[in-house]
Amino acid sequence: xxxxxxxxxxxxxxxxxxxxxxxxxxxxxxxxxxxxxQDDGSVAPVAMGAxxxxxxxxxxxxxxxDGDKQAPGAGAKSPGPGGRSARGGRAxxxxxxxxxxxxSRAIGLAIPYLSLKAPVVGLGLDPSHHLATPPxxxxxxxxxxxxxxxxxxxxxxxxxxxxxxxxGPAVFAGLYALKxxxxxxxxxxxxxxxxxxxxxxxxxxxxxxxxxEVYGRRNRPELRLITCGGKxxxxxxxxxxxxxxxxxxxxxxxxxxx
Numbered sequence: 130x131x132x133x134x135x136x137x138x139x140x141x142x143x144x145x146x147x148x149x150x151x152x153x154x155x156x157x158x159x160x161x162x163x164x165x166x167q168d169d170g171s172v173a174p175v176a177m178g179a180x181x182x183x184x185x186x187x188x189x190x191x192x193x194x195d196g197d198k199q200a201p202g203a204g205a206k207s208p209g210p211g212g213r214s215a216r217g218g219r220a221x222x223x224x225x226x227x228x229x230x231x232x233s234r235a236i237g238l239a240i241p242y243l244s245l246k247a248p249v250v251g252l253g254l255d256p257s258h259h260l261a262t263p264p265x266x267x268x269x270x271x272x273x274x275x276x277x278x279x280x281x282x283x284x285x286x287x288x289x290x291x292x293x294x295x296x297g298p299a300v301f302a303g304l305y306a307l308k309x310x311x312x313x314x315x316x317x318x319x320x321x322x323x324x325x326x327x328x329x330x331x332x333x334x335x336x337x338x339x340x341x342e343v344y345g346r347r348n349r350p351e352l353r354l355i356t357c358g359g360k361x362x363x364x365x366x367x368x369x370x371x372x373x374x375x376x377x378x379x380x381x382x383x384x385x386x387x
Contacts, residue, residue, distance in 0.1 A: 227380045229350050230281030230323060235273040237316035238288060243303045249315075251275040252289065262289060268299035278350065280315035281323030281377055285344060285351045288315075292357045292367070301356035305330065305371050313352060313375050321382035325352045325375035332358050332369050343372055350377035 235249040252261045252272035263272040273279075274287040291299035313325040333339060343353055352375045359369030 226349065227281075227377055229283040229377070230279075230317075230321065230380065232279045232282055233317040233319040233321065234275070235280050235288070235315050236318050238271045238273075239314040239316070240307070240311070241314070242307065242311045245300065245303070247271045247290070247300045249273045249288070260287065260289065263291060265291075266294055266296075268294045268296065271300055280317050280352075281321065281350050281380060283348075283350050284346050285353060286315075287344065287353050287355065289355045292371075301354070301371075304354060304356050304373060305332075305358060307373055313354065313373070314381075315352070317382075319383070321380055323350070323377055324379035324381060325350075326378040328374045328376060330371065330373050332371055334359070334369050335367070338370060347376075351375065352377075 234251065237247065238249055239246045248270050250263055250270045250272055252263070252274050253276060255261045260274060261272070263270045268291060271288050271290045274289075278284040278286040280286065290301035290304075292302050292304075293299050307327050307330050309327050309329055311327045313327065315323045315325065317323065333343075343355075352373075354373035354375070356371050357367035357369070358371035359367055361367050
């Protein structure tokens with residue numbers, strides 16, 4: 130046997146070097162695998178934040194202390210993708226719109242935001258086939274068009290009231306101040322209350338009043354509140370009309386259904 134050389138073995142051929150190289154490669158693969166899993170989206174997604182609305186409230190939004198509708202999502206957790214909340218729970222489904230009610234005449238109207246509560250009188254058409262108005266010298270009642278839908282009934286219901294009389298402000302003096310999301314409550318003779326949510330408030334010149342837009346039939350229960358607005362002329366009266374557009378969002382009272 131040849132005698133063993135006295136020179137040391139090269140480092141890259143030692144057993145310790147090979148073990149260290151293997152361990153380093155394993156660590157590199159593990160770290161690289163974690164980075165790749167994060168990069169390709171295989172980790173759990175982060176919950177999305179809440180988005181705003183265009184001003185439309187979900188029918189199921191709760192009411193505040195003054196009876197008005199709160200902003201959507203107020204005090205609630207923001208839902209994540211697929212309807213899951215940030216805590217992993219399932220977001221509550223949107224409430225269905227209420228079923229239209231059968232006929233029952235209106236006997237009272239309330240607008241909580243305006244602290245308004247008024248009796249209702251039935252109205253018809255005058256000899257010129259225009260909608261009549263409540264008594265000119267009585268500031269309290271609201272007139273409900275008896276030839277149209279009753280509160281909560283399918284179609285476009287019409288309610289009118291004076292802005293003022295000879296003695297001062299009348300029942301609809303503050304109607305212009307309503308905003309989308311406010312509530313209008315129409316009490317029926319059968320004890321139920323049809324609750325409408327305001328969609329928008331518009332002003333129209335009386336000379337160019339859009340009958341179809343205001344009075345046209347809709348495929349759900351809607352309500353129009355109408356009063357005078359704009360400049361006042363002693364001979365011609367007010368130049369404009371204020372119109373509130375609203376739709377049925379809840380029913381309260383006996384049975385709370387049709």
